[in-house]
Amino acid sequence: xxxxxxxxxxxxxxxxxxxxxxxxxxxxxxxxxxxxxxxxxxxxxxxxxxxxxxxxxxxxxxxxxxxxxxxxxxxxxxxxxxxxxxxxxxxxxxxxxxxxxxxxxxxxxxxxxxxxxxxxxxxxxxxxxxxxxxxxxxxxxxxxxxxxxxxxxxxxxxxxxxxx
Amino acid sequence: xxxxxxxxxxxxxxxxxxxxxxxxxxxxxxxxxxxxxxxxxxxxxxxxxxxxxxxxxxxxxxxxxxxxxxxxxxxxxxxxxxxxxxxxxxxxxxxxxxxxxxxxxxxxxxxxxxxxxxxxxxxxxxxxxxxxxxxxxxxxxxxxxxxxxxxxxxxxxxxxxxxx
Numbered sequence: 001x002x003x004x005x006x007x008x009x010x011x012x013x014x015x016x017x018x019x020x021x022x023x024x025x026x027x028x029x030x031x032x033x034x035x036x037x038x039x040x041x042x043x044x045x046x047x048x049x050x051x052x053x054x055x056x057x058x059x060x061x062x063x064x065x066x067x068x069x070x071x072x073x074x075x076x077x078x079x080x081x082x083x084x085x086x087x088x089x090x091x092x093x094x095x096x097x098x099x100x101x102x103x104x105x106x107x108x109x110x111x112x113x114x115x116x117x118x119x120x121x122x123x124x125x126x127x128x129x130x131x132x133x134x135x136x137x138x139x140x141x142x143x144x145x146x147x148x149x150x151x152x153x154x155x156x157x158x159x160x161x162x163x164x
Numbered sequence: 165x166x167x168x169x170x171x172x173x174x175x176x177x178x179x180x181x182x183x184x185x186x187x188x189x190x191x192x193x194x195x196x197x198x199x200x201x202x203x204x205x206x207x208x209x210x211x212x213x214x215x216x217x218x219x220x221x222x223x224x225x226x227x228x229x230x231x232x233x234x235x236x237x238x239x240x241x242x243x244x245x246x247x248x249x250x251x252x253x254x255x256x257x258x259x260x261x262x263x264x265x266x267x268x269x270x271x272x273x274x275x276x277x278x279x280x281x282x283x284x285x286x287x288x289x290x291x292x293x294x295x296x297x298x299x300x301x302x303x304x305x306x307x308x309x310x311x312x313x314x315x316x317x318x319x320x321x322x323x324x325x326x327x328x
Contacts, residue, residue, distance in 0.1 A: 005175060005176050005202050005204070005205070006176075006291075007173045007174065007175050008173070008174050008175070008176070008225060008291065008293075009171045009172070009173055009174075010171065010172050010173075010174060010262045010264070011169060011171050011172070011261070011262065012169050012170075012172070013253075013261050013262070029305060038169050040169070041169070041261075042236070043236075043237075044251075045236070045237050045238045045251050046236060046237075046238075046251040046252055046253050047251045047253050047254065048238040048249065048250050048251040048254060049238070049248055049249070049250030049251060049254040049311070050250070050251060050253055050254035052254070052309075052310065052311035053254070053309065053310050053311070053314075054304075054306065054307065054308055054309035054310070055304045055306070055308055055309075057266060059223070059262075059264055059266060061172060072206070072207075072209070072210060073207075073209050073210075074209045074210075074212040074213070084213055085212065085213070086212050086213030086214070087208075087209050087210040087211045087212040087213060087214060088210055089177075089210050089211050089214055089294075089295040089296070089297075090211065090212060090213040090214035090216070090217070090297050091297065092296050092297065092299065092302070096294065097175070097177050097205075097294065098174045098175065098177070098223075098293050098294055100174070100223055100293060100294050102221060102223060102266050102294075102296065103302070104302065104303060104304050104305075106304075106305070106306060119305060127170075127172065129172075129262050129264060130253075130260065130261065130262055130264050130266075131253040132253070132256050132266065133253075133254050133255065133256065133310065133314065134304055134308060134310075135256065135308075135310055135314055135318060136308045136310055136315070136318075137315075137318035137321060137322065138256070138267070138268065138318075139268060139303060139304075139308075140218075140219045140268050140270075140298055140303075141193060141268075141270070141283060141322055142218065142219070142270060143218065144218055144219055144298060144299075144300045144303075145216075145217065145218035145219075146216065146217050146218070146297065146298075146299055146300055147213070147216035147217070150217075150297065150299055151300070151301075154299060154300075154301035154302075157301060158301065158305055
């Protein structure tokens with residue numbers, strides 16, 4: 001069977017500005033940042049009506065991850081031997097093929113081409129690939145089941161639940 | 165301010181096989197399909213442990229959308245004049261920059277490099293860019309607010325709630 005894998009070129013729509021400068025593991029809901037759309041590509045029209053949503057799904061690049069160190073085998077998440085060895089597609093770790101993160105965060109406000117968000121786990125300078133409105137009907141249909149190790153890993157990931 | 169936009173090259177990890185061959189708007193939970201990882205890149209190790217999750221977040225390419233017809237201004241979703249004109253980043257429409265879709269779907273089973281899913285709104289042949297486990301703590305923190313037009317648009321999007 002011939003391989004049909006052809007590279008795809010994507011172009012950032014803008015960047016994360018502010019927030020953290022290092023990829024710390026936990027406490028991300030304490031972080032506010034801006035997503036700034038590239039002014040050479042976008043007008044505020046592209047964001048029209050987005051302020052009617054409480055949350056966004058942000059697609060971004062883990063740009064500081066070296067593409068040559070992508071995980072291909074099964075490993076203990078965060079190197080913790082108490083958790084099972086799992087494949088990269090059973091984790092949300094950064095060292096993943098294509099280095100793409102997808103995170104649901106709170107929308108705080110929009111000013112021109114700047115989108116203010118809270119709880120986006122992307123560091124300052126991260127290229128943003130897409131912004132989608134977070135839509136109730138796009139959440140999981142049916143009950144969510146996940147293994148205990150993931151629940152433990154996520155214990156302190158957001159922590160700071162700032163009042164809205 | 166100089167533009168820092170540099171293209172990023174990504175490589176599909178595999179493809180959607182089966183399901184629909186045309187991008188119909190509604191009734192996607194009636195659809196089952198396979199995600200087949202590229203055997204030249206991946207071993208089943210990459211999927212180890214994924215079967216402990218009920219749902220996946222799949223990142224894929226709307227490959228049949230012509231990149232030259234991407235929406236940049238504000239438009240009525242689905243051309244419906246009863247809904248407001250909104251920007252592409254306030255919609256989840258296909259004709260979007262970078263043509264990337266992100267969907268939470270049910271995991272039905274894994275066999276080698278094949279992942280069987282239900283409710284993935286990607287047509288046969290779609291390049292898959294990433295598979296992430298759907299994690300309860302990665303869902304929205306706080307209540308989800310969305311405009312009425314989106315609720316109306318989504319009314320029949322999934323419809324078929326097949327028993328698990």
